[in-house]
Amino acid sequence: MADEDEIDxxxxxxxxxxxxxxxxxxxxxxxxxxxxxxxxxxRGWTPYDVLTKALVEGMRIVGIDFRDGILFVPEVLLAANxxxxxxxxxxxxxxxxxxxxMGKMVIGTVKGDIHDIGKNxxxxxxxxxxxxxxxxGINNPVESYLAALEEHKPDILGMSALLTTTMPxxxxxxxxxxxxxxxxxxxxxxxxxxxxxxxxxQVGADAYCRDAAVAVDMAKDLIxxxxxxxxxx
Amino acid sequence: MSDExxxxxxxxxxxxxxxxxxxxxxxxxxxxxxxxxxIERKIGLYEVLGEEGLELIEHNAETVLEEIGIDFRDDPETLAxxxxxxADVQGERVRFPRGLCRSLIATAPRQFTxxxxxxxxxxxxxxxxxxxxxxxxxxxxxxLDQGRRYATLExxxxxxxxxxxIPALHHSGGxxxxxxxxxVNKRHLDMVYSHMRWSDKPFMGSVTAPERAEDTxxxxxxxxxxxxxxxxxxxxxxxxxxxxxxxxxxxxxxxKAYARAGQATVVTPFILAxxxxxxxxxxxxxxxxAEAMAGMALTQLVRPGAPVVFGSFASSMSMQSGAPTFxxxxxxxxxxxxxxxxxxxxxxxxxxGSLCASKVPDAQAAYESAQTLLPGVLGGVNFMLxxxxxxxxxxxxxxxxxxxxxxxxxxxxxxxxxxxxSTDGQAMDALREVGPGKHFLGCAHTQAHFQTAFYRSxxxxxxxxxxxxxxxxKDAAQRANTLWKKMLAEYEAPAIDPGVDEALGAFIAKKKxxxxxxxx
Numbered sequence: 001m002a003d004e005d006e007i008d009x010x011x012x013x014x015x016x017x018x019x020x021x022x023x024x025x026x027x028x029x030x031x032x033x034x035x036x037x038x039x040x041x042x043r044g045w046t047p048y049d050v051l052t053k054a055l056v057e058g059m060r061i062v063g064i065d066f067r068d069g070i071l072f073v074p075e076v077l078l079a080a081n082x083x084x085x086x087x088x089x090x091x092x093x094x095x096x097x098x099x100x101x102m103g104k105m106v107i108g109t110v111k112g113d114i115h116d117i118g119k120n121x122x123x124x125x126x127x128x129x130x131x132x133x134x135x136x137g138i139n140n141p142v143e144s145y146l147a148a149l150e151e152h153k154p155d156i157l158g159m160s161a162l163l164t165t166t167m168p169x170x171x172x173x174x175x176x177x178x179x180x181x182x183x184x185x186x187x188x189x190x191x192x193x194x195x196x197x198x199x200x201x202q203v204g205a206d207a208y209c210r211d212a213a214v215a216v217d218m219a220k221d222l223i224x225x226x227x228x229x230x231x232x233x
Numbered sequence: 234m235s236d237e238x239x240x241x242x243x244x245x246x247x248x249x250x251x252x253x254x255x256x257x258x259x260x261x262x263x264x265x266x267x268x269x270x271x272i273e274r275k276i277g278l279y280e281v282l283g284e285e286g287l288e289l290i291e292h293n294a295e296t297v298l299e300e301i302g303i304d305f306r307d308d309p310e311t312l313a314x315x316x317x318x319x320a321d322v323q324g325e326r327v328r329f330p331r332g333l334c335r336s337l338i339a340t341a342p343r344q345f346t347x348x349x350x351x352x353x354x355x356x357x358x359x360x361x362x363x364x365x366x367x368x369x370x371x372x373x374x375x376x377l378d379q380g381r382r383y384a385t386l387e388x389x390x391x392x393x394x395x396x397x398x399i400p401a402l403h404h405s406g407g408x409x410x411x412x413x414x415x416x417v418n419k420r421h422l423d424m425v426y427s428h429m430r431w432s433d434k435p436f437m438g439s440v441t442a443p444e445r446a447e448d449t450x451x452x453x454x455x456x457x458x459x460x461x462x463x464x465x466x467x468x469x470x471x472x473x474x475x476x477x478x479x480x481x482x483x484x485x486x487x488x489k490a491y492a493r494a495g496q497a498t499v500v501t502p503f504i505l506a507x508x509x510x511x512x513x514x515x516x517x518x519x520x521x522x523a524e525a526m527a528g529m530a531l532t533q534l535v536r537p538g539a540p541v542v543f544g545s546f547a548s549s550m551s552m553q554s555g556a557p558t559f560x561x562x563x564x565x566x567x568x569x570x571x572x573x574x575x576x577x578x579x580x581x582x583x584x585x586g587s588l589c590a591s592k593v594p595d596a597q598a599a600y601e602s603a604q605t606l607l608p609g610v611l612g613g614v615n616f617m618l619x620x621x622x623x624x625x626x627x628x629x630x631x632x633x634x635x636x637x638x639x640x641x642x643x644x645x646x647x648x649x650x651x652x653x654x655s656t657d658g659q660a661m662d663a664l665r666e667v668g669p670g671k672h673f674l675g676c677a678h679t680q681a682h683f684q685t686a687f688y689r690s691x692x693x694x695x696x697x698x699x700x701x702x703x704x705x706x707k708d709a710a711q712r713a714n715t716l717w718k719k720m721l722a723e724y725e726a727p728a729i730d731p732g733v734d735e736a737l738g739a740f741i742a743k744k745k746x747x748x749x750x751x752x753x
Contacts, residue, residue: 023253061254070261077675119673196698210697233310 007033013045025058026065030079030085037086047090048099051130054100055086059128067123067213073121079130087130098160101116102129106148107137110169115162118192118212125184125212126219131156142176145156150185155226158220160207161192171203178204187222191215268445269643271356271403272363275651279611287577289515290570293519293525295331299480302328303527307482308477311489314534324736329527335578337530338536343579347404351727352435356403358497358542358616358641359581363649365642366404367396368622368630369471369584373591375624375631377714384410390427392622394724395635395717397432401642402621407437407471409622412628416750421445422741427660429737432725437674438470439495443486446470448744450494455736456620459549462494464542469497471618473546474524476502476509476638488528492535499583499616500528505557506564510551515564519568521545522574529580542616544583545571555596557626559588560601565608570573572612586619587610587638590626594634598624602638610645636713640692647688657682691716 007018009032017036024032040050065071071079094101105126109119116138123133134152136144145225148214149157161167170190177183183204190200191209200208206222209215251257259635282290304325305311312322318337321328326592344359356364374384392409405428409680409691413425429435429452439451449470461467472488480488502524504510510517510628511621525543547567548557567582575582585608588600602623609617621638624631652658663678673679679686692712694701705711 023255026253026257027251065254065258070258070682074674076679078680081675120672122676197255210699214699 009039012181014040014045019022019056021054022058022061025079025082026062028075030082034089036056037089039095039180042087047093047097051087051090051094051102055083055090056130059083059130060129063125063213063216076128077124078100080124080221083128087127089172089213091132093100096138099160100129101213103179104134104152104154105134105156105158105219106134106136106138106145106152106154107160108145109149109160109162110140110166110173111139111141112169113161113163114138116160118162119158119160121212122160122209122215126217127218129220131216133218142173145173146176146180149182155185155223156187156189158189158191160190162194164194167194167199174204184200187219187226188227189215189218189222262291266398267400268353268647269400270353271365272646272649274361274363274613274649276610276611276649278572278613279569279608281566282573286570287573288597290515290518290522290574291577293515294522295335297523298329299331299752300328300585300733301478302326303516303524303688306479308480308485311396311480311485311531314531318530318534325528330353334526334530336345336655336699337533338526338541338578338580340533341529341541341580342538344475345466345497345540347435347469348457348461348465349433349435350429350729353436354403354437358540362615364403365620365646366437366616366618367392367402367406367635368619368627369406370408370411371623371625371628371630372413373629374410374632375629376717377710381592381629383413385414386412386427387612388412388425388630390431391632391721392630393427393431394726394752395632395720397434397727398720398724399621399635399639399642400630401639401646403434404616405432405434405436406618407439416653416752417441418445418751419745419749420507421448422452424745425449426737426741429456430729430734431483431726438467438487438491440470440472440484440487442483443490446487446490450496451488452737453496454487454742455740456733464495466495466497468538469499469542471544472498472500472528473544474500474528476504476524477520478524480528480604484600487534489535491602492539495536495539497540497542499542499618500525500532500546501546501583503592504545504547505550506547506567508555509548514563514570517567517569518570518574521547521571526578541579542576542581542583543571546573546584548588558588559590559626560604562604565604568605568608568614569612576613580590581611581615583618585612585614585617585618587621587623587634587641587657588619588627589624592625594624594631594637594713598634599637599709603641606641606645610649630715633710633713637692637709637715640690643686643691651715666739695700720746 003045012020021033021036037050055068062076063150106118107123109116123135136148159170188205189207189209190205195208197208207218209218256686279749305327306325315327316322346566347356347358359743373381374388388410389412396405412420431628439445449468453467457467470491471483488498502521504517506512506517511522530543532539547564548559550557550559572582585603585605588605589598591598620642622630622635624634660678663676666676667673692709
């Protein structure tokens, strides 16, 4: 592998470079991902193509191997951080060019619940998949959720709970959204160890996500469906 | 795995990475087996007897030897050896002056090395060491697909190949199952050859007749060289006492053949308490010590310095049916006590295993096995036979249970390693880096250790209910079934010198031709 140590990203053709970026994302090499992102932009790629073909596709591979038990959580964390480094460059450019966004999510644990490792994993995976994530932290009363929705205008609201005693609060939040007539403005996803599909349906969420990898798949799927629904408008 | 050490989070990495998904998948889906060396215990021992109790048991054992005596059946040579050593021989009953056996055992090593044909697999037996060896003796095998059936030579080979691939089984064992499709008088040749050829771990010899023990030693000479075998232990063999207080000529013949060749024996009183010994732990212990001392002392009369292990196999029994019971508290107490007695005697100790009475690898099997495995690890066993694969009171070798038990052995190996108190082990840098209210998944210390920090079970399913259900809702035995089949499909035999292999083949062929098949 010694000869590979000297690879010059600029010497690679577009396709080779993109594949190298998938490997670099997988290996959590933030500096290399940033360099690859800049090179593609210099070569005239649109920010949207760099995002989808290089970064999101690379993270899709990471997601598959995470699901299959090949990658460990700390490795996915490194990969997601590398993705964020690339996104840091792309985000202003994407806004300028008015490219379609992957989506934006507001996420937080519900009132009474301060257990946030699971929520943090979801945030990490969502960011890794190219979503913009606004993490409002732990122990959120309904007012905090409403304020964050108002301020950030996300596509998705994510709520998490570890305790059977706190999970009913998800229904409080969703019922409040209904009262205010804004429930259908958002995709609502819920997760946490004591939840299941049925609970998700009962509280009126759009999706129950059993783990972080599934949360990403669900989010992509629901965003896609929403786009399709809105297309005729 | 050293080639994929993970750098500190955000730290500088080589200009190019580690090969991306392709490299990681190759490394984690397969790759060479990372075998484990035998355990060197770094945790304390659990003891159930104080000084007074130990002295009492030792006194009672000497009383058994002096007053009641031990029968040595159909073996004039042994009786003559005892007479010369100063014992009182009346017919086949031998009575021993107090302290005679103990003083003879003083020439036996406290710890010894059993050599394997691959020096990486040599094992230390005794002292702080713990060697895991697989199930021994069952006539039946069982797996989920074909159920319970008589074992064949193919099953035997399969078990050798599986054990070879299991890192926490440090030893290839002996009669992994009894290949009943091969004539009794020739079976041992195929069994010993299978251990020699399809594994490179140390193994056990045949004990079903003195000449079969000698065949084992002869084959070992072909494999290791005659001179090496005379001065090194290359085979260890299981000699059971016919409890209560009896040794028979078959076992004595094999014991003497191995001792004469300088090879190791495990002298084990095999006791189903209530039938073959008193029902109390103290009674079982006194009888076990007496029988084991008589057998071990005999090895030293044959060849002073011959390696020998104090064995104890004790089970309780159902007083309703007479069936042996496993995983019960009384045999665990016997094990803890016997281990203490062996340490005071200054010889290695064999006991324990993943023993159970259950017919299938179910919850009963798991609980019972755990309740004998753990006392073995905590009590100070040095050589643990039956540590994986045992089912149905030792009547069946289970493919699935072999895999399930082996997973537990891996965990025991980690536990016996104790707590790492090095600077790295203390992890103060991680505590400082993260601080209150954050998580440790990204910190440098975690990034450096996550791969090996926790034992990773080969069979446990820790996924969400939904994922487990999507993957077929399999229980542990079903997952183990998939695993052993994969292992057999991917098995690669360790290399062997073709000249040695040819010599072994010629020896076996000549032996087989020299006698008609016999099924007794």
